[in-house]
Amino acid sequence: MDREWFRGQVVFLTGGTGNLGSCLLYKLAIQLPTAKIFVLVRGSVQRAIEAWEQSIPEQVEEIIATCKIQFFLGDMTQPNLGLSPENISRLQNETTVVMNAAGDIALSRDLAETIPVNCTSHLTLASLLDSFTQLQRFLHISTTYVSSFLPNGVVKEQIYPLYKDPAEELGKILITGKSSYTKQFAAPYALAKHLAENLLLGGNHKFPILILRPCLISPAIEEPYPLYGSDGAIPVHSFLQILLGDSEHWYLKLEQRLPSHAPCNEIPVDLVARTCLAHVAQGTTGVVHASADLYVSRTIGGFLERMRRYAPEGAAEQVKKAGLHHGDVTAPEFYSMIQQFARDWKIECTRSAHLKHVAGPLGLDLGNHDPEIFFKLRIERLAKSILPKLESATVANNKVYPNIS
Template sequence: MAYVAGSAVTPKMSVAEFYAGKTLFITGGTGFIGKVLIEKLLRSCPDVKHIYCLVRPKKGRAAQERLTTLFEEPMYDPLREKQPNFAEKVSAIHGDLLEPELGIKPADKILVQDTVDIVFHSAATIRFDEPLKLAVEMNIIGVRKMIQLARGMKNLQVFVHVSTAFANCDQVCIDEVIYPPPVEPQKLLNALEWMDDDMVKMITPKLIGGKPNTYTYTKHLAENLILKEAQDLPLTIIRPSIVTAAWKEPVPGWLDNWNGPSGLYVAAGKGLLRSLLCDSRVVADILPVDFPVNLMITAAWHTVVNRPVEFAKIYQLTTGSLNPFTWGEMEVEVANYWKNNPLGECFRRPKMRIMTESGFLHDLWVLVSHLIPAYAADLAFFLVGRKPRMVRIYRKIHKELEVLKFFTVRDWSWTHSNIEMLKTHMSAEDQKDFYFDPRLIHWPSYMENYCSGTRKFMLKEDLSGVPAARAHIKMLRNIRYTFNTVLLVVFWRLLIAKSSLARNSWNFVLGLVFKFVQFFKLTSTLRT
């Protein structure tokens, strides 16, 4: 069906109807996006026939055991209320992106290739500082293995690949196209075969060029691999920005990791983070996880039902130009939340303003407000027989700050014509159920839920501890005031010993204080 700009198109079938009777294959099902994708598909498309998830054994637990444990998480409670036996529709396929042919057993491979209709490939290493060899193995070679598996699927209708909006972050204005790679993917793979780890580490900065990390670099190359090797597959690419806590589904504020800004929110709430190198006017292009998940589901539906002409239609989902929310605005909302709902056992009182654009001031504050207190605290821990930990915590915080620095001082713009087109092909009911338009987000209420989610789902705290937390903050404030007063007294006494001017100033200040006290006593006596 042709798309006519500015007009609505009557859908051939609803999204839920399309997924009825379909068998799906998902990679990354135990990851952040994958968990939400499984939950949403089963809840909103209840007639899905079956979902197979590629799951690798981990920490002595078999693939199916990991999947069973995953379904016990609170995020599946809403689904469990509607469909108590939902887990029967999901099966684990033992496998690993790092193994030859994905490590899938021959019998499982036959099962998948005989039955699967739709593939969602979201598995990847999302660590920004991942060594290049491992990032290539997961994010590029893993895509090649998935293409080879999909090519043998007899009933394949669509292959959805999850990339990132920052795959082309060396551009300023990013269109819905696959940009030429800095190097042909196969040439890089050939070179890495004979290089040892030390050599790869040495040349990595030169290889990635204008990219800030191996994640964005390998995601860009993966798109080019798809362009060259998957022309015969019905394929679509999703590019979300920084994926964060849920907006509405499965639970407002739900998250399961410290990626993106989540760890920094908690560090600020605990009074640990005192400085962030950031341009407060830059857009913080964060995106609640339910938005890209809904886009994945509806993009697959559109690819099959409306059969777009172009190969690998690209859907970019970012908030910057559609519903901008700056880092400065984010700072205000986060600070207000922690002020009203403080966390327990704070290291120091949360600082309300932590952003600076000056590299020198940031380094100075890191030294004065991060490192010196951390070493002092660890010395105190050591003296009382406890294990030092603050320096280690701050190393993690500084590592995260370094990773995010590239994104907190730059702005990008993305085109969104394909998501606008997709909306016109959806019914009003589907647009409501499978929402992905970021203009729906009310940032203050979302940030409140986000911070609440870090407390509830990551720190396992609840609001019942807020009164005790406020008392702790008050104690920290009194300690700070006492320390500052003692420091001021010591400072002046040292000056008084050497300076008549300082001595006279000191006596003048003491005289004013004495007169104020006398006046206060006299006023109280007269009132009595």
């Protein structure tokens, strides 16, 4: 796969402070011969650097030292993405590639809350891009959950239409905040992203569009470093924290309550980034999946069995005593969502199968990587981040309810 394609390219990256975006940024800045990377950041440059100091502490200096990074203050939900007129004109004249990895992955948002960031902001970006004079590629990050209304079976790399007129459907949502289709999706987030895909591809834009749909993202195997990834953007880690937080639904009950035969569709974040970059270099258009087929396919049961095998001694007992609370999604709500939507989907990844034979920063040939050893290390790291929270939750519970343990 041709990393040379990136020589001299000027990339505009959104979501560059996020989990996937920071991995893309690392690869674009360090591994590929790009000329410049314009990064859209919210709030301030300081805020972006602080986010990277947390997530990629050992890489941030190296990235900045490339002198490729330039910051553009903005907000995806504002008109013209909140960019200043000078910055818009700079982007219009210089950008050759746009990678759109901004989004709000919270499943708890209602439709009215999620539409601005996960749908209309992407349409604002696309109409701005029609005025970019050098643009060659546009990559938009979506999710395999846009197809979560489908029954069990094969999910192809295509849009499955649902409503007669997506623009009319969005118009209704913008007025009422509601849609009759919401319940068919795993979360309002997925409906917002389904609408965005439809409206982007049907928008008659002047530039080619690549939509990349990752499944659930898991920690990196290699880049920017092994096990990179914030728990908040790794759904399985967030889900586990939600479930561990409820004494009625904790760890040992997981296997009885979850459909163990259903696929646990996860892919490491760096393999998603490699798939994105390879298809950008290739000039692919339309929909591409990045799902477990490109790494290792496991079932929910297989995942839980390994989790129990590799969890440190005493972890289950500690979970039992604690009562963590996580965000605003409760364990019963989560169980009902997963029972309804952990379907037997076979998410096709045929458009990227050739990448399994390609090594290097744009390939999915994993060389000596051992998924089993890696999984063990992942569970050990996860336990390290969860167990101290459980310990303090147990102490707090014992203060409030001295007899609870």
